[in-house]
Amino acid sequence: MTDLRPAPVVASGATTPALALHDVRRSYGRGAGTVTALDGVSLEVPARTWTAVMGPSGSGKSTLLHVAAGLERADQGQVWLAGHDLTRASDQMLTRLRRSEIGFCFQSFNLMGALTAAQNVALPLRLGGRHVDKARVREVLASVGLADRARHRPRELSGGQQQRVAIARALVTEPAVLFADEPTGALDTASARSVLTMLRNLVDQRGQTIAMVTHDPAAAARADTVVFLADGRIVDRLERPDAATVAARLAALEG
Amino acid sequence: MWSISLRTLRDRWTLFVGALLSVALGVALVQSSTVLLVAAARTHPAPASTPAEARAVRETVEGMSSLMGISIFLAVFLSVFIIGSTMAFTVVERRRDLALLRLNGASRRQVRRLLVGEGLVVGLAGTGLGALLAPLSTAVEGRLVHRAGLDAGLLHVGVPAWILLIDLGAGVGSALAGAFVAARRAGRVRPLDALRETGEQSRVMTVARWTWALMLGIPAMVGAMLAQASGDVLVAIMVGLLVIVAGSIALQQLSPLVVPLVARLLALPARRHVVGELAQAGMRDGVRRSATTAGPVIVLFGLVVGLLGILETQTEASRVERVQQSSAQLVVVSHGDVSGRVAATPGVTVASPETTVSLPVRVRTPRGGWARVDAPVVTAVDPAAYRRLTHQPLAAGHLVDFTGGRAVLGPSASDDGLGRPSAVLVGGRRLAVVARVATTIAGGADVVVDRDDVPVSLLAHAETTTFVGVAPGSSAGDVRARLAGLSGVSRVSTLQVWAQHLAHQEGRENNGVMEALAGLGGLYAFLSLVNAVAIGTAQRRREFAVARVTGASRGQVVSAAALESLGVGAIGVALGSAVVAGCLLGMRHGIEGTLGVPILEVPWTLGIGLTVAALAAGAGTAAVASWSATRTAPVLLVAARE
Numbered sequence: 001m002t003d004l005r006p007a008p009v010v011a012s013g014a015t016t017p018a019l020a021l022h023d024v025r026r027s028y029g030r031g032a033g034t035v036t037a038l039d040g041v042s043l044e045v046p047a048r049t050w051t052a053v054m055g056p057s058g059s060g061k062s063t064l065l066h067v068a069a070g071l072e073r074a075d076q077g078q079v080w081l082a083g084h085d086l087t088r089a090s091d092q093m094l095t096r097l098r099r100s101e102i103g104f105c106f107q108s109f110n111l112m113g114a115l116t117a118a119q120n121v122a123l124p125l126r127l128g129g130r131h132v133d134k135a136r137v138r139e140v141l142a143s144v145g146l147a148d149r150a151r152h153r154p155r156e157l158s159g160g161q162q163q164r165v166a167i168a169r170a171l172v173t174e175p176a177v178l179f180a181d182e183p184t185g186a187l188d189t190a191s192a193r194s195v196l197t198m199l200r201n202l203v204d205q206r207g208q209t210i211a212m213v214t215h216d217p218a219a220a221a222r223a224d225t226v227v228f229l230a231d232g233r234i235v236d237r238l239e240r241p242d243a244a245t246v247a248a249r250l251a252a253l254e255g
Numbered sequence: 256m257w258s259i260s261l262r263t264l265r266d267r268w269t270l271f272v273g274a275l276l277s278v279a280l281g282v283a284l285v286q287s288s289t290v291l292l293v294a295a296a297r298t299h300p301a302p303a304s305t306p307a308e309a310r311a312v313r314e315t316v317e318g319m320s321s322l323m324g325i326s327i328f329l330a331v332f333l334s335v336f337i338i339g340s341t342m343a344f345t346v347v348e349r350r351r352d353l354a355l356l357r358l359n360g361a362s363r364r365q366v367r368r369l370l371v372g373e374g375l376v377v378g379l380a381g382t383g384l385g386a387l388l389a390p391l392s393t394a395v396e397g398r399l400v401h402r403a404g405l406d407a408g409l410l411h412v413g414v415p416a417w418i419l420l421i422d423l424g425a426g427v428g429s430a431l432a433g434a435f436v437a438a439r440r441a442g443r444v445r446p447l448d449a450l451r452e453t454g455e456q457s458r459v460m461t462v463a464r465w466t467w468a469l470m471l472g473i474p475a476m477v478g479a480m481l482a483q484a485s486g487d488v489l490v491a492i493m494v495g496l497l498v499i500v501a502g503s504i505a506l507q508q509l510s511p512l513v514v515p516l517v518a519r520l521l522a523l524p525a526r527r528h529v530v531g532e533l534a535q536a537g538m539r540d541g542v543r544r545s546a547t548t549a550g551p552v553i554v555l556f557g558l559v560v561g562l563l564g565i566l567e568t569q570t571e572a573s574r575v576e577r578v579q580q581s582s583a584q585l586v587v588v589s590h591g592d593v594s595g596r597v598a599a600t601p602g603v604t605v606a607s608p609e610t611t612v613s614l615p616v617r618v619r620t621p622r623g624g625w626a627r628v629d630a631p632v633v634t635a636v637d638p639a640a641y642r643r644l645t646h647q648p649l650a651a652g653h654l655v656d657f658t659g660g661r662a663v664l665g666p667s668a669s670d671d672g673l674g675r676p677s678a679v680l681v682g683g684r685r686l687a688v689v690a691r692v693a694t695t696i697a698g699g700a701d702v703v704v705d706r707d708d709v710p711v712s713l714l715a716h717a718e719t720t721t722f723v724g725v726a727p728g729s730s731a732g733d734v735r736a737r738l739a740g741l742s743g744v745s746r747v748s749t750l751q752v753w754a755q756h757l758a759h760q761e762g763r764e765n766n767g768v769m770e771a772l773a774g775l776g777g778l779y780a781f782l783s784l785v786n787a788v789a790i791g792t793a794q795r796r797r798e799f800a801v802a803r804v805t806g807a808s809r810g811q812v813v814s815a816a817a818l819e820s821l822g823v824g825a826i827g828v829a830l831g832s833a834v835v836a837g838c839l840l841g842m843r844h845g846i847e848g849t850l851g852v853p854i855l856e857v858p859w860t861l862g863i864g865l866t867v868a869a870l871a872a873g874a875g876t877a878a879v880a881s882w883s884a885t886r887t888a889p890v891l892l893v894a895a896r897e
Contacts, residue, residue, distance in 0.1 A: 066447060066450075071358075071445075071446055071447040071450075072447060091363065092362065095357075095360060095361070095362045095363075096360075098357075098358065098359065098360040098446070099360030100360075104358055104359075106450065110351075110355050110358070110449055110450075112352060112355060112356070113352075114259075114262045114263050114265070114267065114352075115259075115262060119262075123356075123359050124359045124360045126259075127356065127359055127360040127361045127362075127365060128360050169359070173360075181450075
């Protein structure tokens with residue numbers, strides 16, 4: 001597949017990164033049963049770029065994402081997001097950041113089954129006590145290609161459509177960073193491709209910053225940068241990747 | 256947040272049906288009990304009524320007030336308890352949804368407000384439903400109190416308009432109180448929980464659980480130890496109630512500790528069979544679900560079996576006491592006084608007649624005035640014969656001094672507030688008090704007087720009980736036959752049979768009260784048992800689907816769910832039995848201290864019947880719910896994300 005996308009905007013390097021981790025450590029359990037999930041990870045995700053994190057099972061990918069998004073606390077080190085140190089933020093601060101600076105989408109779409117697509121999208125705004133502009137919700141839904149599905153409940157939508165609603169919900173607050181955990185993991189090839197194209201467009205056209213965990217080389221190849229994780233450490237890095245190279249590096253790590 | 260509350264309720268209404276019905280039931284009962292309570296407070300004997308009529312009215316008013324007071328307490332308490340546990344359970348079952356809200360930027364306070372909003376809606380809807388049901392429950396309560404020997408027809412019943420405020424307070428109040436407990440738990444759900452598969456908290460025995468268990472468990476144990484056999488049925492019920500309610504909840508709180516234990520025991524025979532193994536795994540894995548299901552069974556069993564046990568034990572104790580406190584061999588019940596002819600019958604050594612008469616009584620106050628006694632029970636006896644046959648322990652004085660012109664305070668005097676007067680006015684005649692009988696379990700007279708101090712007209716046609724001493728060497732059977740032939744005699748029986756008959760009669764009245772209270776508690780417990788099993792099972796669709804794609808047949812899944820529910824029900828029965836045992840053993844100890852004989856009456860039939868009913872209801876609900884939860888093809892559920 002020919003890659004026609006423009007070069008990433010990151011080249012200037014003048015902007016501060018949207019997300020930065022400094023020497024982050026995180027382990028689970030105590031004594032002999034201790035498992036080190038992150039062992040001194042430092043990573044910068046420049047604004048308006050897409051970074052993919054890859055690695056074998058148990059390499060610490062999900063923990064990295066959780067710590068970076070403030071869902072789990074690091075034992076050591078610092079996590080900076082949109083000018084805030086998440087490792088020191090209070091619960092209320094984290095709540096506020098989730099309302100404004102952090103967006104999530106997951107392999108399991110995690111939509112509220114009781115709410116329609118439009119209500120799911122408007123939810124973060126309403127929780128933040130912000131005025132819900134119906135036109136804005138429609139616009140965001142339209143941007144993910146679901147203008148005509150606003151009144152449908154999640155169970156009335158296909159997997160690809162549900163994931164689009166989840167992405168629309170993450171985008172409605174215009175977050176500084178969109179965190180994606182295996183966003184195409186539950187989708188068929190065609191749906192996955194269209195979701196990835198949509199994410200690519202978000203970065204290129206709207207300057208969205210994305211941090212994504214995946215083990216699908218095809219998905220990682222759409223990112224600007226791929227970071228490889230093994231045993232809780234960053235072991236490799238690839239700029240402007242292609243699927244074949246990503247697959248080869250990953251195979252080497254897993255081998 | 257309010258609109259999300261409404262949405263959630265609309266979408267997942269099945270989770271809240273139990274809470275709604277609990278509120279409605281609570282409101283209906285509070286309204287009907289309040290109506291009857293107000294009616295009782297407004298009712299006074301008509302000025303022209305005879306002492307007997309006035310007494311009947313006062314007894315009805317008193318009995319009704321106590322009964323309705325207990326009913327209101329029980330209704331509010333059980334409503335809050337059930338709503339609290341139902342809502343808390345919905346929190347556990349919706350853990351992922353709540354975490355998702357947090358992930359999308361909801362603060363702890365917003366999540367708490369969501370729960371309180373749900374509670375408010377459930378409370379309002381339940382109040383409306385309850386107000387509609389109230390006339391029905393008033394009618395039912397009226398019939399129940401009638402069976403308890405109280406005549407609701409004597410009361411001036413009316414439904415005041417302000418009752419709606421009481422309804423609203425009870426309905427919304429209990430729903431909110433229940434919701435607050437759940438809201439606190441909901442506030443602790445972390446955003447990350449949305450990404451984890453398991454809904455259960457890792458630690459089920461929380462500090463709060465320990466606190467409740469100890470806070471209620473200790474008074475329950477102390478109450479069980481102190482539970483002395485009181486002469487007053489209602490007092491005994493209240494002490495027993497405290498032990499049963501506090502003890503049931505304490506054990507319900509502790510059940511997460513017991514569930515894994517029993518699950519392990521059940522494992523021994525169950526492990527051989529895959530269905531047994533599945534059931535056992537489910538019980539161990541869903542500790543909270545199991546505890547929520549076992550809770551109502553504990554309360555149901557403790558309340559119903561415990562209350563009946565208290566009453567049966569007390570009835571038996573009063574029978575034994577009556578036999579102990581008399582040295583008569585035979586008892587003659589007659590219309591009018593036949594004691595002279597009884598005494599003249601060959602083989603009879605002594606005949607002691609006792610007649611309860613309606614006479615106004617005043618007691619001498621320490622300041623020298625006279626205080627009127629409300630609805631007094633005056634028993635007229637022959638002092639000489641009374642002394643020979645009656646052996647009630649005395650709290651003060653000597654029966655030797657009991658002659659004409661003097662009186663003895665009976666066993667109920669202290670409970671009825673007569674105090675320790677030096678003299679009493681009975682029917683206008685001043686009598687010096689020479690002795691006080693100690694309080695008894697069975698109760699009895701307030702004042703015992705000489706028959707010569709009572710107008711003959713009162714004794715002539717009153718029902719009289721004559722206690723008969725049979726001469727040594729005479730056949731009690733022969734004497735009995737001779738007495739039965741006397742005119743005016745309606746019944747001759749041995750002391751044992753007479754006491755048995757009386758106890759049976761009292762027991763029937765007590766059972767009316769018991770039916771009213773236990774029926775009420777039982778209804779709630781049943782509701783929440785079925786509710787807990789239904790919610791717990793319906794939320795396991797995914798788990799069942801996984802079991803089915805792994806190769807389990809639909810029948811196996813349903814059997815495993817039913818078996819698991821049986822096991823949990825058995826835990827509930829075991830813990831409920833522990834509460835009952837604590838309560839009854841306390842009473843047994845108290846009675847042994849008073850009568851010297853340990854008395855313990857266990858309502859086995861009821862206990863076994865309830866066990867079967869609770870287990871069947873639990874297993875049946877689990878079977879139906881799991882059958883319905885496995886209706887969809889398993890592949891759809893396993894693949895589906897939402």
